[in-house]
Amino acid sequence: MNKPILTIVVPCYNEEAVLTETVSRLRDTLERACRDQLISPQSTLLFVDDGSRDRTWTVIKHSIEDYKEVTGLKLSRNFGHQNALIAGMETANPYSDCVITIDADLQDDVNAINNFLIKYHEGFDVVYGVRNKRETDTFFKRNTALLFYKVMERLGVKMIPNHADFRLLSRRVLDEFVNYHEENVFLRGMIPLLGFKSTEVYYNRAERFAGKTKYPLKKMINFAIDGITSFSIVPIRMVTVLGGTVVGVGFLIGLYALIQHVLGHAVSGWTSMILSIWLIGGMQLTAIGVIGEYIGKIFKETKHRPRYTIEKQLVSATTKDRFKTTAL
Structure with a gap:
């Protein structure tokens, strides 16, 4: 059996x-x-x-000194979870036959990694880690996550339900992935777009071993918005349909008001006027907000700024010849 060189990429933030x-x-x-x-x-x-603010990098450095298989990459600031994953994947690609990404909180089952590798040897280029159940999540998070997957499916975005960022990618997947240069990154939607042979491995998700979650409600909402707007223009089309509907309703109300005026039954209505103003005003603000979200993403894309900046890269002395060490 051919023995591939594996790199397990672990993004860390505090x-x-x-x-x-x-x-x-x-x-x-x-x-x-x-x-x-x-x-x-x-x-x-x-x-x-x-870009951790605690002793994360110190712990990584000590681990590199103690264990030859441990390497480290320090980004110059906090670029976000998805960009940290990409930094690790792109750094590992030149010397790895396959890469597995996993979060540092130990909620994903490390014992499933062997099953990932078995599937890789069976000829799969992408192996998704999928949760058997979401009992460790709160009621709110569990149900909003299911709603998010359903919304993405309706918008035509191909995703793997109950899959986060615990996955295996072969080198040829990574070679193809580097051709994707967009600023607005949503890996859960991007990886299925590559179209390579894929499969799923199911596992039980555990409670966080220690520390606090790095995805509070605000970040989860932003993450969902990025996912939707990065892969679908359906929200803008929905705004167009909503606008057309409001115009149609307005036309019917105007026709009704004209008939009432001709019949002499017209009565000035303050309440209906105020409600109409608030309804149409709210719809206009919503439409502007949705369109603005897309314009903002276009603005970011046109700058072509790098998705991350590497400050330091460290390896153990026994494996230094296999790596290009940088200190920016």
Whole structure:
């Protein structure tokens, strides 16, 4: 069996509380996969510090000193979870046959990684980690997530329900992915667009091992808006349809008012006038907001700014010859 070089990419943002345990579990996972002849002994862990304000980078540096398979990437500031993933994927691509991305909070089951690799050896280029159930989520988060997937499906966006960013990608998927240069990144929608042979591995999602979630309600809302507006123009079309509907209703109301005037039954109505003003005004503001969201994204895309900036890249002394070390 051919033994591929695997890199496990782990984005980190203020993960000091959990990172030591994460390093330990992922090292055990690499060792087990090596024993099972699934990966090469040259396989590594790549931790990407996304501008953390705690001791995350210090923990990463100590791990690099202690373990030859641990490498680290420090971004110059917080670029966001999706960009941190891309930084790790693009850095790992030149020396890896496949990459697995996983969050640092240990909610995704590291034991499923062996199953990912088995599917890779069966010829799959993309392996999605999919939750069996969402019992660890709150009632609100569970139901809003299901609503989000349904909305995205109705908008024509291909996504894998109950899949986050726990996945395996082969090198040829990564080679193709680098051709996607958009500023507004939504990996859960972008990866299925590539169209390579894919499959799913189901696992039970655990509670966060330590620390606090990095996706509060505000970030979840922004994430959902980015996902919708990055892959579909249906919201703008809906605004157009809504505008046409309002014009049609307005025409009928005007016709009714004209008939009442001719019949001599016209009565000035303050309430109906105020309600009409508020209704139409609210619709106009909503329409402007939706259109503005798309214009804002166009504005960002035209700048062509880099999605991330690497400040430091560190590897252990025993594996330095396999990496290009930078210190910007």
